[in-house]
Amino acid sequence: MERLTSPPRLMIVSDLDHTMVDHHDPENLSLLRFNSLWEHAYRHDSLLVFSTGRSPTLYKELRKEKPLLTPDITIMSVGTEITYGNSMVPDHGWVEALNNKWDLGIVKQEASNFPELKLQAETEQRPHKVSFYVEKSKAQEVTKELSQRFLKRGLDVKIIYSGGMDLDILPQGAGKGQALAYLLKKLKTEGKLPVNTLACGDSGNDAELFSIPDVYGVMVSNAQEELLKWHAENAKDNPKVIHAKERCAGGIIQAIGHFKLGPNLSPRDVSDFLEIKAENVNPGHEVVKFFLFYERWRRGEVENSEAYTASLKASVHPGGVFVHPSGTEKSLRDTIDELRKYHGDKQGKKFRVWADQVLATDTTPGTWIVKLDKWEQDGDERRCCTTTVKFTSKEGEGLVWEHVQQTWSKETMVKDDSSWII
């Protein structure tokens, strides 16, 4: 969050399973559409927050399976754990707040009186969250009885039933909604209250997100019955909450447009990438566009035309250099020539490219450094290169690529680097 010097333009707070991530879409198309839009138009001045019921262990597993961006803030275990940045630094103030009228031992002891409750995996049991599975038909009764027992023992807890099977017991002050309220308050104290906040969800534990004042909300088209029921009973007349027509991340993009929160055209929805015009010169845009073009080129989804190579060549410096992650140096122009051989080599294959954490800084007037993680999914293999691009711009001439350097990221295991072009 330190990178932001002023209030973020938009803060998106999104659930993951069946909201940001569509588990029925093996191609992850709506997620990839969202990713391009976010990196293209929002990353530099906005905040991305994931708010999930998953524990840190299961959250990290999902990140390995799906092309998720790196959020600025991660809220896990149903709003009981808040962390910041890549290194996921925990918020100790939040931990302190959750200790109020909470006793893990008593919660486990009382819950053990209910044979209907099946304890979830050990990784899902957290300091401020105890999680069970329970059949839909039994959920209401168990919740009622448990609440009474906890009250008698002097605890103030919250019981959330979600996804038609998960029953979570949390401190009263916890939950996705309270975590968001805490975050907004903290950002306000720092002078960084977002101009707009959009909450996105699909199930019961997301309902709280839509109750926070001044927050826009979207229930994705595939939202669960329990959330729609909550909405009908509690928020039907709130024009700030909509039920999207599109599934998952597609619904989030739709809501950005509906509430007029900023650009809502994903570069992935533009067939001719050369036509995308940004409002301001931003080298981050160039990079997102280029890697999207690169994906389409290798998938054979753009025409093998001289116009493209000529346009690319015109945007690189004649003496521009590309440092391949293997350490080999080539001229940028030769790299473009080489690219021609690979047109359509991934046609019909599982091949996707996405940019994460695109951040541009202008070091000296007319010079920009763009840093990003460039990801490539090739069949079942996924690789990432930390990529640095130096651009120069001359008045009226647009941006010129001067230097590109890539190094394998820590989590990438490289067996063979020959198929990595750029």
Ligand SMILES: [Mg+2]
């Ligand atoms: Mg969900």
